[in-house]
Amino acid sequence: MRNTTGFTLGGTNVIVTGNLVTGTTQGGIITQGSQNVAVTCNTIHDLVNEHGLYPDTGLSAVVVSGNVIRNTGRHGTGIKVQLYDGFGLDANNINITGNSVYSSGNTAICVINTAPLPQRATSAVSVTGNSVYAAGQDGISLRYVRGAAVCGNSVYSSGRHGYEFIGCGGVTGTGNTTMNAEECGIFDAASGDMTYVGNTIINPGAGLRGVDYQVGIFVQDGTEHFIASNVVRGTESMSYAMWIAQGGESLTVIDNALSGGAEPSLRLHGGQIRFLLPGPMSSAQGDDAIYNLPSDLQRGTMPGELFGAAAPTSGTWRQGSRVHSLYPAPGGPMGWVCVNGGSPGGWRPFGRVET
Secondary structure (H helix, E strand, O other): OOOOEEEEEOOEEEEEEOOEEEOOOEEEEEOOOOEEEEEEOOEEEOOOOOOOEEEOOOOEEEEEEOOEEEOOOOOOOOEEEEEOHHHOOOOEEEEEEOOEEEOOOOOOEEEEEOOOOOOOOEEEEEEEOOEEEEEOOOOEEEEOEEEEEEEOOEEEEEOOOOEEEEOOEEEEEEOOEEEEEOOOOEEEEOOEEEEEEOOEEEOOOOOOOOOOOOOOEEEEOOEEEEEEOOEEEOOOOOOOOEEEOOOOEEEEEEOOEEEOOOOOOEEOOOOOEEEEEOOOEEOOOOOOOEEOOOOOOOEOOOOOEEEEOOOOOOOOEOOOOEEEEOOOOOOOOOEEEEEEOEOOOEEEEEOOOOO
């Protein structure tokens, strides 16, 4: 009975649209290795046990759009796009957009490699404009994905994290919202080349579990992260608004508005931060509180002012931003100023140190 479904289809040029599925074990399966697939505008609800939509391993050119999925059962994911190393198939060009998922027993939307030690990654993924309500675990989860846009999604209540990224690379997360995640708003582990800009996280740590992972934005064991212009607002059920944990390298943290929380708004670990301009902060520990600020990194006192070893080579900067040199030397500059806003914009040295 495990795979009693509303539909199980596969092949090339598959279109599934406008169907109503209810009372089955799973809503619908797209079989391994399928290509050019569109699953659109279906309504799937009240499933017995498992997933609403299950595009299986090794798919390419898949669109999952405009579907409404409700009550997937105790173990059920709303939309699960799977990759598994053992089948020797790659997965790419996955577009999940404009779906609504209500009361999933497990994660609402996930793109995942389920192998014990994943070697392959799903590539060219877009997860945009989806709405999630009452996810049993994570709202949106990407595991072992290379090259993805996660933009304009809304997650209203999740049993663990609002957004989860594990083992990913080249992911841009912009304009997303999450409210009432029981643990983290954004949870990021072992990922690189990640960009989080303009996201809004409200009341993370809503589960009141008393665990460390009740954080607005949590990053661990990652490299090359750009985290800017995000808003985190929590209560004292949140520990830190942002926690950059051990193992990370080359992180840029700019102009995030962090408020609430029982601990300092921003927690760092060691010297991974490359550029730091936190933005407005307030918590139960006081305004502008930073835990474990590295001794070789200091905060500027004016908007757009920070300290670093060189002019930025990544991120988006506005004209007039300044980086003061941490290591001024005779004949060298006192710092660098952005003369043309952009990504990273045009930078010029200023204030030559006399020899």
